[in-house]
Amino acid sequence: MPTVVARMWGREPATRRGPRPSLSLDRVTDAAIEIADAEGLAGVRMSSVAAKLGVSTMSLYGYVSSKEDLLTAMADAAAPAPPEPGDLPWREYLTAWTRANRDFLLGHPWLLEVSPLTPPMGPRVLRWLDRSLTVLARAGLDAGEGVNISSTLSAYAVSAATLAHDMRGPADESALAGLSAYTAMLTRFVDAQEYPGLSAALRSHGFGHAEEWVEDHDFTFGLDLLLDGVEALIARRGKDER
Structure with missing residues (x-):
C-alpha cells in the first residue's frame, strides 16, 4: 500500500x-x-x-x-460528503448523486485535471462509491453491475463538469456567452455537404437554446438516458428472477 x-x-x-x-x-x-x-x-x-x-x-x-x-x-x-440515500428511490438518489458529483468538481475545477488520473483510493471518495453501490444493491443489481454503473455515472459527471467549465470561457464571460461563441464558430466553419448531420443540428439549434443551457437541460437529458438504461437492466433482472 x-x-x-x-x-x-x-x-x-x-x-x-x-x-x-x-x-x-x-x-x-x-x-x-x-x-x-x-x-x-x-x-x-x-x-x-x-x-x-x-x-x-x-x-x-x-x-x-x-x-x-x-x-x-x-x-x-477536496471531496465533500456524498448525499445520503435514506429511503430515496434508486433513480432519485442517483440523480442527486451524479449532480452533486458534477457540482463539487465545478467547485474545484483543478480536480478535472486530477480525477481521471487518480483512481479512488481515499476514504472520502470511496464513500461516494459506497453510497451508490448500496442503493444499486437495494434495487436488485449485483456488485459488478453496481460498480460499472457507478463508474459510468461518475465519468458522466466528470465529462459534464468539464464541458460546463470550458463553456464558461474566460472569467469575464458567462456560460451563455461561451455556448453562443461555440455554436457561432461551428456554424461558420461546418459545410453542409461534408457534415450534413452536424449542419442540420446547428440549423435546428440542436446544441440547445440559451434558456435550456442555463436551466441545465443538456445535463438532465444525458443523465436520464443513462438512468433509463439502468431502469431497463433492473426490470430485466426482475424478470430473470421470476
Whole structure:
C-alpha cells in the first residue's frame, strides 16, 4: 500500500521516537487545495505548499513523497460528503448523486485535471462509491453491475463538469456567452455537404437554446438516458428472477 494511502486512512504505524511532527497530512492537503483553488493546479508545487505553511520544502516529504502523492491526497480531501440515500428511490438518489458529483468538481475545477488520473483510493471518495453501490444493491443489481454503473455515472459527471467549465470561457464571460461563441464558430466553419448531420443540428439549434443551457437541460437529458438504461437492466433482472 502506498504510504500516502495508508496516511489517508489513518493506518500508518505510529512512531514512538523523535519529536512530535509539526505538520499533518490534513494541513498539507488543505494548503495545497487553497493554492489550487486560487491559482489552478499549475500553482501547486512542493515549494509553494511549503511556503504557504511556513516550513521548508523538505519537511513535506515526511507526509507526501512526491507531487503525485500530493495530488492523490488532494483529490480525496477536496471531496465533500456524498448525499445520503435514506429511503430515496434508486433513480432519485442517483440523480442527486451524479449532480452533486458534477457540482463539487465545478467547485474545484483543478480536480478535472486530477480525477481521471487518480483512481479512488481515499476514504472520502470511496464513500461516494459506497453510497451508490448500496442503493444499486437495494434495487436488485449485483456488485459488478453496481460498480460499472457507478463508474459510468461518475465519468458522466466528470465529462459534464468539464464541458460546463470550458463553456464558461474566460472569467469575464458567462456560460451563455461561451455556448453562443461555440455554436457561432461551428456554424461558420461546418459545410453542409461534408457534415450534413452536424449542419442540420446547428440549423435546428440542436446544441440547445440559451434558456435550456442555463436551466441545465443538456445535463438532465444525458443523465436520464443513462438512468433509463439502468431502469431497463433492473426490470430485466426482475424478470430473470421470476
